[in-house]
Amino acid sequence: MITRSRKVSDYKQLTKELPTLRYVDPEYVYINLNTARCKEYTLNAKKGDRVKLGEIIGERKGLFFTQPIYSTVSGHIEDVVEKIDSTGITVECVRIKNDFKDTYHEDITDRPDSVIHNMSKEEIVEIVKEKGIVGLGGSGFPSYVKLDTDKDIHTVVINAVECEPYLSSDYRLIKDQPEDIFRGLTYIMQASGAKRGVIAVKKTKTELIEVLEREIARFNEWNIQIAKLDDYYPQGWENATFEQAIGVKVPVGTLPMDKGILGYNVSTCASIYEAVKHNLPITKRHLTVNGDAVKFPQNIRVRVGTSVRELIKLSDGYSEEADKIEVIIGGPMMGVSVENDDVVVTPTTTSVLVFHSVDHKEEPCVRCGSCVFSCPVDIQPVSIMNAVKRDDTVSLKELEANKCIECGLCAYVCTSKIHVTDYVRKGKQQIG
């Protein structure tokens, strides 16, 4: 929850114009084997085995899908250890010692543009599935599932809004790799048959708009537009993005595909490019280290599996003792607060924020209604909180707690410092 006195825009400003640090060589990577979505896994490598960069070493199992597990370095398998992942849960991770040779697996080869140009929807979907591409904006949802839709898709929207305060990793990605984003978008349009592509970005990001408009000239055989959106939170919430970018309202609880839209986060779009063009799984990502208790806030291009503790050291460490700080993985509104920094970077880790810890002691609800007025999906956070306290599942269903997008606004505006979002999250879990 943001309780800092400094203006949040100051902190985006601190990192967004700094060159991205290319830190790609940790001595060890820790590849998470299970996730919140995939409780089970198989590991097809044992201690001492040599693995290559981009080699499949196992498989995760979700409810309706499986996901290959890839090594993000070349080196040796050492052990399976427990770490915290980007959703704040403890997961099992395979520790791989980096040999610093970056020996790529034989499968990692470029596809000529002429081959890609003639690929069918099924072929592109299969690559996205095989390479384990997931929503890198934080959702972790398998990207191929959306792409495999049988609905008529008219528009693909790339969400480059990055509305959470303090985060600038998507901003840096667009500045560093604009061509990858446009190419990824054309691959998604080719697979889905969409006639229009839209890249949605905040209208206040004039430097980014310049970059995108320069790049668009190279893709003039495609119908691609830049949508300039208002700068407010949560403009990056998919439904809000669609409404302002292309004027289509997607009611909460329905799927964008039903309205002929496919939406992807901008980092996911770049990873789809890497999968189709280079046959690469997600081995690296842009990540923001920021907050008022880290000495050198910056963006880092980091290998998946890197220890967050190392990234903090690279950022000159904490400006406070460990017991006086709070580490958040993800944005300040939707991220999770973790017990310590023994966390590993997964494909969905957008940022690591470190703040001076503040007193979060809750006071009684004063029934001001601020949480209700601020809720973007028009549910009643305070009533849901009270139903959670009463363990009243019937009311939770009636109050449609499951519509909550966990944007964090109800907690942010609460005058009594009540962790309202946590209660609503609990309510969602209670009704499944």
Ligand code: SF4
């Ligand atoms: S987190 Fe709170 S404000 Fe946001 S959608 Fe859920 S209930 Fe509404």
Ligand code: SF4
């Ligand atoms: S904002 Fe906080 S104090 Fe106001 S009604 Fe909601 S829970 Fe109660």
